[in-house]
Amino acid sequence: MKNYTINKQQDSALFNALAAFSAIALSLLNCR
Secondary structure (H helix, E strand, O other), rough: OOHHHHHHHHHHHHHHHHHHHHHHHHHHHHHH
């Protein structure tokens, strides 16, 4: 059960990084 919680935290951290990257990419595209 503990490992499952750790994995979920890693997944959400990865998702947050991906969301931040997409937001940056979108803002760069909008600047052009």
